[in-house]
Amino acid sequence: MFEPFTDIVPSFFGWLNQGPLTLTIFLHSFIVLPMFWIYKQEKARLENEK
Amino acid sequence: MANKSVWSDNRFWQRSAAWVTGFAAILLIWLTFDTSGQISMGSDADLKNGVTKRVPGPTVINYKITYEMDTKRGHEVPVIGAKEKFFGRDDYSEKEAGDLLHLGKLGSQAKNCMDCHTLLGNGAYYAPDLTKAWLDPAWESTGSMQAMTGKNTKEEAMAEFLQFPSKYPTHARMMPNLGITAAEAKGLVAFLKHMSSIDTNGFPRNFGKIQGALNGK
Numbered sequence: 001m002f003e004p005f006t007d008i009v010p011s012f013f014g015w016l017n018q019g020p021l022t023l024t025i026f027l028h029s030f031i032v033l034p035m036f037w038i039y040k041q042e043k044a045r046l047e048n049e050k
Numbered sequence: 051m052a053n054k055s056v057w058s059d060n061r062f063w064q065r066s067a068a069w070v071t072g073f074a075a076i077l078l079i080w081l082t083f084d085t086s087g088q089i090s091m092g093s094d095a096d097l098k099n100g101v102t103k104r105v106p107g108p109t110v111i112n113y114k115i116t117y118e119m120d121t122k123r124g125h126e127v128p129v130i131g132a133k134e135k136f137f138g139r140d141d142y143s144e145k146e147a148g149d150l151l152h153l154g155k156l157g158s159q160a161k162n163c164m165d166c167h168t169l170l171g172n173g174a175y176y177a178p179d180l181t182k183a184w185l186d187p188a189w190e191s192t193g194s195m196q197a198m199t200g201k202n203t204k205e206e207a208m209a210e211f212l213q214f215p216s217k218y219p220t221h222a223r224m225m226p227n228l229g230i231t232a233a234e235a236k237g238l239v240a241f242l243k244h245m246s247s248i249d250t251n252g253f254p255r256n257f258g259k260i261q262g263a264l265n266g267k
Contacts, residue, residue: 006120008102009104011084011087013081013084030073035066038062038069042061046054046056046059
């Protein structure tokens with residue numbers, strides 16, 4: 001599962017890009033997950049307004 | 051107000067949009083600096099000390115470059131080997147080699163190679179991709195192109211072809227005579243040799259697989 005790093009120049013993005021879709025999945029999670037948090041905050045705010 | 055949905059609430063979409071835009075902006079700025087690090091050219095000292103750089107220093111023209119399959123990465127990578135004579139010399143200084151590459155780069159722009167060829171992913175596919183042209187076995191001592199030009203080395207054969215392309219027709223589309231001088235041809239060949247040493251993550255993807263080419267079936 002964990003393979004040695006094979007990129008020629010080490011980089012954070014290179015480290016994330018060692019398997020199929022790994023960089024894509026990481027970046028999309030990083031964008032989408034905080035939106036759940038925003039959703040919950042807004043939901044709580046709307047409920048308080050009532 | 052009756053049970054308002056978060057999905058129809060403006061503030062949720064505003065905050066989401068601000069987050070996505072802000073994150074993407076920071077990511078793109080970070081990637082820009084990360085890329086500059088990746089594509090910065092190495093030096094003569096790096097070559098001598100065996101430090102691998104994605105883009106080696108200009109003095110890479112003093113060394114033999116081969117294209118070898120890397121099973122871990124799943125594609126061929128350029129491997130810089132022992133010293134090799136380039137137009138009779140293997141002691142080009144960083145300045146001389148840099149000037150030669152500069153001349154070749156300006157020449158490739160002046161003659162607009164990209165009108166027909168592709169260099170590092172930029173250009174056209176009317177004529178062969180030149181990214182790894184230096185590694186094409188057709189230019190080796192046993193290759194058809196070197197045999198046709200009657201020269202004894204790869205660099206001399208390529209320089210001869212570049213100066214008088216219409217004298218050496220192939221079965222592919224014929225290259226027009228662009229009035230390339232001997233000095234320009236030398237620079238262009240140095241430019242191509244250096245370009246072939248750049249680690250392009252296996253681009254062009256099918257280079258090693260085409261018939262008659264390196265590692266070809």
